Amino acid sequence: MNFSFNHLHAEMKIYALKQFPEEACGLIVNDKFIPCKNVHFEPLTNFAIDAKNYAKAEKKGTIQAVFHSHPGKLNTFSMHDVQSCKESKLPWVMYCTVTGEWFEIDPSGNAPYIGRRWQYGIYDCYSLFRDFYRREFNIALDDFSRGEEGEWTKPEWRMFEKNVERQGFVDIEGPLRKGDMLLMQMQSSFINHAGFIAIPERNVFYQHLTDRLSGESIYGGYWAKVTNRIMRHKKLL
16 A cells, blocks of 8 residues: 655654664644654553644644554554544654654545555455445444454454344345455454455455455455355345
8 A cells, every 4th residue: 555655754764763772653734744752651661642742743734644653563453542542633654763664544545446555454354344345335334343463263253153143244145246245264263354346247245365465366266265145235136
């Protein structure tokens, strides 16, 4: 996925290295990076933007994104980061000082369907499905709680089985249509993955597998074998 703020990477990286070993933080306003003070009581592993800095930034223009660094080995957003990003309703940019990698997440749901970088809770199989339904059918689906990453391997997780029927989905048979949900058991005794038909005339479905980029696959063979249920939203019947 192309980052929206590549032109600010060099400036943000310099600031992150100056704040090492603490987490650096800042805001992007009017396509400019504004460094902020980290006032969190555990700055080595967390950040909190100083309220005065935030207020000053708001006066300068529209806040476009939040930046912070990970000075440790965590080269992904934490689940706390993901939840805070959703609450902020702003894109977040993160620089990992150990690996030199850049990461970006956007809670708007407007990221391309293909090529999303895995980030549990915001770029995963259900997020892709949920965004597709909002954009293609104007159907709003609830954003279920995921739990911590890796919990989908535990039998008590069962996020899909607990929620999809309450969202208006029913089991169907017959020819597949655009938007049909494919609930799968991936090396599991219960449903732990979802894909959806995107281009029925080509038998193409979209999915986002763990630690991979979201992409398209041809439905059939292995994928049909691991499919437990095929469901369609009542509004699309």
